[in-house]
Amino acid sequence: MSTIFQPAPETGILSASDLTPRGTRDMTLQPKDCHKPANGGYWRAVCAGAFAVGLAAFAPTNAIACADEDQCLPRLLGASVYVPAYSQVSLYKGNRLLTAATLVVHNVDPDTPLTLSSVEYYNHSGERLKAFLDKPVTLAPLSSADYLVPVNDQAGGVGANFVLKWTSETPALPPISETVMVGGSGTQAFSFTSRGRMIAQSPASAPQ
Known part of the structure; x- marks a missing residue:
């Protein structure tokens, strides 16, 4: 009452x-x-x-406005990222076009360097085909790294993908990871991109 x-x-x-x-x-x-x-x-x-x-x-909880917009941006100590890479595309059954797939990793943090600890390439069946790094690679703030699967490499298949791992000594903005596929037939060419998806992460702080 x-x-x-x-x-x-x-x-x-x-x-x-x-x-x-x-x-x-x-x-x-x-x-x-x-x-x-x-x-x-x-x-x-x-x-x-x-x-x-x-x-x-x-x-969603992340829709809540922050007094300082910079504090709303997620920062991590590392993550694993899955990036699709279509080394072949189908026009119709029995006919496929080959593509060159370039993985590009952009460090979008203006202040913090990142370290790429591994970049691996997998085929359509999930088998690892190639490891690109012999040792960790450091990406300075706002710098990028790229890794190419050439057009004559047919081993990946339609469902090829990259899996990369990155770390940082201090909390950093997650990098943008994407592949650019380029191919052609005759006098015609095409290109498209595919954005990565985080599959594991190391939060800047443990959940309460």
Whole structure:
């Protein structure tokens, strides 16, 4: 049971003069209240507020605004990234075009270097075909590294992919990892890109 304050009937607006208790009743909002003709402005405002609160319950946690926008950006100590690389594409059954696939890893952090600890290439069946790194490679802030699977390498197949691992001594923005596929037939050429997906990560701090 709660004390209620009723708005002026002619305006539906709650003013300072209305802040005198008129009685008490159960204040649980019922669906029928949203269609009350009397004091319609008041009830419409209450229902709209309840609806907004309900939507907020389904909003993703990362949608919450930060006082400092830079603090909203995720920073990690490392991650593993899966990047599709289509070394072949089909036009119709029994006919495939070969492509050259270039993996490019961009360090988008303007202040923090990253270390690529491994870059591996897998075929359509998930078998590892090649390891590109003999030793770790450091990417300076805003620098990139690229790795090519040439057009005459048919071993990967349609479902070829790269898996890369990166680390950082201090929390850093995750790099952008993507492949660029280029191919052609006769006098016609085509190209397309594929963005990587994180499959494991090392958070900057352990979850509470």
